Amino acid sequence: MSLDPALLPAPYDSTTLPIGDFRTEAGVDLPGASLRLFAFYEGSAQDAASRPVVLIEHALTGDGDAADWWTGIIGPGLALDTTQYLVLCANCLGGCQGSTGPASEHPDGGFWGSRFPALSIRDLVQAEKQLIVDVLGIDQIRGVVGASMGGARVLEWTFMYPEHVEAALPIAVSARASAWQIGMQSAQIRFITGDPFWHAGDYHGTRHAPVAGLGQARRIAHLTYRGELEIDERFGTDPQKNEDPYGPYWSRDQRFSVESYLDRQAEKLVERFDPGSYVILTDALNRHDISRGRGGLNHVLGTSQVPTMVAGVDTDILYLYHQQEHLSRNLGDFIGLSKITSPTGHDGFLTETRQMTVILEKFLTKAELLAQR
Amino acid sequence: MSLDPALLPAPYDSTTLPIGDFRTEAGVDLPGASLRLFAFYEGSAQDAASRPVVLIEHALTGDGDAADWWTGIIGPGLALDTTQYLVLCANCLGGCQGSTGPASEHPDGGFWGSRFPALSIRDLVQAEKQLIVDVLGIDQIRGVVGASMGGARVLEWTFMYPEHVEAALPIAVSARASAWQIGMQSAQIRFITGDPFWHAGDYHGTRHAPVAGLGQARRIAHLTYRGELEIDERFGTDPQKNEDPYGPYWSRDQRFSVESYLDRQAEKLVERFDPGSYVILTDALNRHDISRGRGGLNHVLGTSQVPTMVAGVDTDILYLYHQQEHLSRNLGDFIGLSKITSPTGHDGFLTETRQMTVILEKFLTKAELLAQR
Numbered sequence: 001m002s003l004d005p006a007l008l009p010a011p012y013d014s015t016t017l018p019i020g021d022f023r024t025e026a027g028v029d030l031p032g033a034s035l036r037l038f039a040f041y042e043g044s045a046q047d048a049a050s051r052p053v054v055l056i057e058h059a060l061t062g063d064g065d066a067a068d069w070w071t072g073i074i075g076p077g078l079a080l081d082t083t084q085y086l087v088l089c090a091n092c093l094g095g096c097q098g099s100t101g102p103a104s105e106h107p108d109g110g111f112w113g114s115r116f117p118a119l120s121i122r123d124l125v126q127a128e129k130q131l132i133v134d135v136l137g138i139d140q141i142r143g144v145v146g147a148s149m150g151g152a153r154v155l156e157w158t159f160m161y162p163e164h165v166e167a168a169l170p171i172a173v174s175a176r177a178s179a180w181q182i183g184m185q186s187a188q189i190r191f192i193t194g195d196p197f198w199h200a201g202d203y204h205g206t207r208h209a210p211v212a213g214l215g216q217a218r219r220i221a222h223l224t225y226r227g228e229l230e231i232d233e234r235f236g237t238d239p240q241k242n243e244d245p246y247g248p249y250w251s252r253d254q255r256f257s258v259e260s261y262l263d264r265q266a267e268k269l270v271e272r273f274d275p276g277s278y279v280i281l282t283d284a285l286n287r288h289d290i291s292r293g294r295g296g297l298n299h300v301l302g303t304s305q306v307p308t309m310v311a312g313v314d315t316d317i318l319y320l321y322h323q324q325e326h327l328s329r330n331l332g333d334f335i336g337l338s339k340i341t342s343p344t345g346h347d348g349f350l351t352e353t354r355q356m357t358v359i360l361e362k363f364l365t366k367a368e369l370l371a372q373r
Numbered sequence: 374m375s376l377d378p379a380l381l382p383a384p385y386d387s388t389t390l391p392i393g394d395f396r397t398e399a400g401v402d403l404p405g406a407s408l409r410l411f412a413f414y415e416g417s418a419q420d421a422a423s424r425p426v427v428l429i430e431h432a433l434t435g436d437g438d439a440a441d442w443w444t445g446i447i448g449p450g451l452a453l454d455t456t457q458y459l460v461l462c463a464n465c466l467g468g469c470q471g472s473t474g475p476a477s478e479h480p481d482g483g484f485w486g487s488r489f490p491a492l493s494i495r496d497l498v499q500a501e502k503q504l505i506v507d508v509l510g511i512d513q514i515r516g517v518v519g520a521s522m523g524g525a526r527v528l529e530w531t532f533m534y535p536e537h538v539e540a541a542l543p544i545a546v547s548a549r550a551s552a553w554q555i556g557m558q559s560a561q562i563r564f565i566t567g568d569p570f571w572h573a574g575d576y577h578g579t580r581h582a583p584v585a586g587l588g589q590a591r592r593i594a595h596l597t598y599r600g601e602l603e604i605d606e607r608f609g610t611d612p613q614k615n616e617d618p619y620g621p622y623w624s625r626d627q628r629f630s631v632e633s634y635l636d637r638q639a640e641k642l643v644e645r646f647d648p649g650s651y652v653i654l655t656d657a658l659n660r661h662d663i664s665r666g667r668g669g670l671n672h673v674l675g676t677s678q679v680p681t682m683v684a685g686v687d688t689d690i691l692y693l694y695h696q697q698e699h700l701s702r703n704l705g706d707f708i709g710l711s712k713i714t715s716p717t718g719h720d721g722f723l724t725e726t727r728q729m730t731v732i733l734e735k736f737l738t739k740a741e742l743l744a745q746r
Contacts, residue, residue: 026621118623179608179631180601186632187592193625194585196569212567219560220593228553228693235552237662246665248399250491250656252566258552259559283623289610292619317690320601 003053003086003138005045011082014038014064016098019130028117032107035131036098038064040074040087048086052371053138054364055128056080056089057146057153060221060281061273063097064089072353079360085142092153093127094119094280102276103204112276114201119280120287121149125156133164140166143367145360147171147349148319149281152288155327158306159290167335167367169360171311171349174323175297175330176289181318184224185282188217192275201276214275215266217282222265227315227345235261301330307370309363311338313348335366376426376459376511378418384455387411387437389471392503401490405480408504409471411437413447413460421459425744426511427737428501429453429462430519430526433594433654434646436470437462445726452733458515465526466500467492467653475649476577485649487574492653493660494522498529506537513539516740518733520544520684520722521692522654525661528700531679532663540708540740542733544684544722547696548670548703549662554691557597558655561590565648574649587648588639590655595638600688600718608634674703680743682736684711686721708739 009015014036022030041048056066056074066089067074074080080087091099094116102116132138144165146154151173158168177185192198195213203209223231235258239245243254255263291297308331312324321339328337338359342348349356382388387409395403414421429439429447439462440447447453453460464472467489475489505511517538519527524546531541550558565571568586576582596604608631612618616627628636664670681704685697694712701710711732715721722729 024621026619028621114622117621118619120619176610178601179605179610179629180596180599182608182610182629183592183596183604183631183635186629187589187596187635189623190592190625191564191589194589216560216564216567216589219556219563223553223556223560226553228551228690231556232552235555237549237552237555246399246491246493246660248397248401248490249487250562250566250652252563256552256555256559256659258556262556262560279623286629287619317601 003049003136005049007136008045008048009037009039011039011041011048012067014098017131017135019127019135022093022127022130024117024123025120026118030100030117033093033100033127035090035093035100035127036064037088037090037131038066040067040080040082040089041085042076042083051084051086052142053140054080054085054087055132055141055144056087057144057150058089058092059146059148059150060285061269061278062150063095064091070350073356073360079357088132090128090131092124092281094124094277094284096274096277101274102201102280103274111202111204113204116201116276116280119284121152121156121284122160124284125153125160128153129157129161129164133161140164142371143167143169143364145169145171145363148173148346149285152285155290158304158308159294159300162305165306166371167363168306168308169311169363170308170327172313172316172319172324172346174319175301175327176291177286178323182286184220184318185286188221189279189282191216192279195275198275201279204276210275211270214270214273214278217278218266218269219262222262224318225346227317227343229315229343230345231258233343298330301327302332304332307333307335307366309336309338309366310334311340311349311359313340313342313344313346315342315344316346316348318346336362338362376422376509378422380509381418381421382410382412384412384414384421385440387471390504390508392500392508395466395500395503397490397496398493399491403473403490406466406473406500408463408466408473408500409437410461410463410504411439413440413453413455413462414458415449415456424457424459425515425741426513427453427458427460428505428514428517429460430517430523431462431465432519432521432523433658434642434651435523436468437464443723446729446733452730461505463501463504465497465654467497467650467657469647469650474647475574475653476647484575484577486577489574489649489653492657494525494529494657495533497657498526498533501526502530502534502537506534513537515744516540516542516737518542518544518736521546521719522658525658528663531677531681532667532673535677535679538679539744540736541679541681542684542736543681543700545686545689545692545697545719547692548674548700549664550659551696555659557593557691558659561594562652562655564589565652571648574652577649583648584643587643587646587651590651591639591642592635595635597691598719600690600716602688602716603718604631606716671703674700675705677705680706680708680739682709682711682739683707684713684722684732686713686715686717686719688715688717689719689721691719709735711735
């Protein structure tokens, strides 16, 4: 089995590939599913096909275009060096950036909508394995790398398909969802499903969508992605320009600067993201649990046979650093723990490019040495 | 000027007293306002009137019945010893537990509703000063004590009416709202005001109220009051009994245990709290800023002339402990910093009764010594 260069998209471009028959962990068949795959490499597809593969796993509202959202990380001479590696990233199953999700057309007509099944993190990884290994023919992945929901998928790759993963780097993630995360995430799901335009998940094709609920979810989610230090340094108690939040009556039009910022975050997500995908993928995060059906949590971590390096952010309130320390103490083939120091919180893996570069270079150096064993 | 015992409610009971003319910081007149005051003491009102006064400031959704919500703190032989002190606590202006708020009747008929003005923390303190000093005739308060929104009022007491405060203990609070708090709090306000039953604030007396929005706000707020450690130890990834959140399709009826817990928190608040009051008081928290109109923040803190002790909780993500350290480094007459160590987070002042008792006893001992100077 080897990678057929003809299947690769052009450099920094994407292609959408069917993944074949798919059944979810909870037993629902999902016919006609496909994933949209981006490939980042220099030179010809022929050249790229001979390079070691780095597979990136994107976060909840990310997508396959990793060179776009992981600024300064992917390219010639950068941490994920596109002259040395074939860097791949696929929009996950359930997403809305070209892969099959609730907003996709159903093979029987109409949109998937409420017919789209719940997915676990394991389902997302199974779909991706069908794409990367079974369809593309990539047998060995030098490194699987990702943060947040991407990190959860990295971990599952190491337990589900260790034979295909030479080394793994989960970032800003935990061995299982914490109750606090489930609380925050479930509340966000309910904002969307409680929106009058949710229509039990079948709003696609109508003239309305539960965008108010999605905006509510994003405002709260964003505050779990960003640290108090960073937000406060940027906005403090500043009023938004030409608005007065200290007026005689409360008014929705008189905002603090941070409110305006959160409104923009909500508007931007609403423009590019399907509320149904947000529900499905947030629910998958709630279901994240390395131990489910496998045994005790630390026992399961101890059975890991894939060399795994772990990274986290010191100010992360969503995936607290002690959760990465927990992984580091229990993973069966642990090769290093790195702390990103940042005022930014969870999103530090996106903003601290210099530190992230050091971590990725160290990881790939170790992975190369291990591959030569 | 001295306290008239005839004005005191019976022990552990309450009375509602008019506070006279009131104008908000932003210039709105609020005719006919009154506050509901609880008094906690042993023996006769005559005896109690001769004791030093401890004034408790309640948190956002608290009320005047402090012996009810501050369990194990107020009573004979407890930290706030009702045989030694006259302990008072008034439901704040804008509240819904007997004091004038949006759900109260307007002097011109109907409910206050949208006619109820925005309030600042300073407004809440001014109203309370009119009650405690001007109406009751209490000239000296031995200690003003409170946490969270209560702590913000404690701080404002020391800047607005230092001549009436012998010592102060603000707990789990900051010198001003942080942008992260404003973000979280503004989002909560918008959940309520975006509820179709909000009716621009004039839902009182209709058959509906924006209780779904209030529930949404409570779920999120509660997760900012409770630490990740405590929530996770209690709930982890447990499903709610007889429900299966791992089923083939996402369903609102199949919950994790923590979701059920948050639903209960929401239901309980909806039963006892007016959404309009929640908006007014949350907005007051957004406006909390010791420095507004007074000068630079640290300069203003330095001008404080009231002996002030500060306490906080190590795991608080809403009012981070560094915010209490900031107060301790800048207050003009600082008399001590205490750290409550707890998995609970912000609500540690409610749950860590033993530690809170040590802090309160130390505070009152210092306050007594200072009063004898």
